Amino acid sequence: MITVAVGQLRPHIAQPQQALAAVERAARSASSTGADLLIVPETFLSGYAIGRAAAQRLAEPVDGEMASAVARIARRSSIAVVYGFAERGSDQKIYNAASFVSETGEHLAVHRKLHLFQSVDAEQFSPGHDRPPVVAWNGWNVGLAICYDIEFPETVRMLAEDGADLICTPTANMVGFEQVSRLIVPARAYESQLYIAYANYCGADETFSYAGTSVIASPTGDLCAAASPDAEEILTADLDRATLEEARRNLTYLTDRRLDLYGHGTAPG
Template identity: 45%
Template sequence: MKIALWQTATPTGDDPDLTTLEADAVERALDAVAVRAREAAEAGAVLLIAPELALSGYNIGDAARRLAEPADGPAAERLSAVAAETGVAILIGAPERGSDGAVYNAALFTDPSGARAVYRKAHLYGPEEKRLFAPGTARPPILSVRGLKVAPLICYDVEFPEMVRAAADAGADLIAVPTALMRPMDIVAETLVVARAYESGVFVAYVNRCGREAALTYVGKSCLIAPDGSELARAGADEEALLIADVDPGGYEAYRREAPYLADLRRDLYPPPAPVASRAAD
């Protein structure tokens, strides 16, 4: 089946003062999602994946908290309507305000049937993310998209092999990663993501931003990597792109037999992962 990876620039553009971040930033981002979902549907895709915090902007400071909505708020309602209209499931990054009052760096999911889910980023990157967001404490859900089992992670999460391996153990066919990778960390998009797919025998869709946002320049280079490490689609560094690529979970069984990392892992040699640290420990 086909999936769509949407590499896009930030809503704020190259504005060091963020003066273009208007009150209707989320609504404008949702309008863009609707356009891309229609394009994805026309290309035959069943899932559209967008970058980290695509509904708000990533490097926008306290505005991320001001723009946060509940997982069942107006933005989620609009996403559900777009999914129902186009027949395309959507996974997109957004700031989410939890029922506990905390704000999370989240990935919102909805499908044409109205099913919804949310995943909260577990591994917060750098002091600014840790200042703005609470860490997620739950493993990613396994989402079904026309029978394709999809596990969402967010950016820095995929840089920990344990996260991908746990999702593969849970039965995921595809690890979907909304991200906001900035320069000079190109190695993550070029090498590390390939290793994650190869070592766990899963597809990895790594969907990044491009362009500039205040002091950050994003790497771009969104990609879909197959379980054998081959590159099925790759965007350039600087341009917006809607990549359409095929995912065939049953097409790599020969590779998995030749490189049975998950089956051969000596799990008795490794202790269970430690619990996620609380914000008080940051």
């Protein structure tokens, strides 16, 4: 069993030091409750709707100064952290990315958002092109997705095919799209028999009001934890491997798919 924490936090637009301080507070709080892993929202280190010029200015490589700062936070609080940031790739393109850092500060994985959400993403970022990562950590296979990615069943299927037990999902979901937390995230967890931790903003910036309602969803389709629409909160949930294994025995969507009829993919296992 592992304990996962979701940090539902207010945005800090183009204020990376304030964002880092908020990550540290959330890490300390989550660690004090016994959590092993903390997820914070999409592009949290820069803010989400910051515009192309600010994204260019604040973007860093995956091993940049901000990444080193988060690694220090993870070590100090003895908690793994998944966080969103604006990544400057070696190709000099700017990506909406999420990084997974272990409790010892080791960089484990990075994911570039595949599905850009309307003009707000397209004006700031280039789309990722790589299959989402799944990495082994503390006896669990952990995958990464970002916001709009999780709304596509194909993304979750890819991660499930690659063995994910848990998908960590930093997000910046706006007011008006609350059905994503209420309906889509639990459905994705149920239909692919895995856990999903969905970490959203609350409050507002100059462009958007955010929906809050962060959730941790079970492979049974139930919510292990759910946040309010408008307050900063640290959600925690114990993720049980027995629940995961029972769901995989009883729900056979992945093995019953007709891949000969509807697309390319691989059967699990």
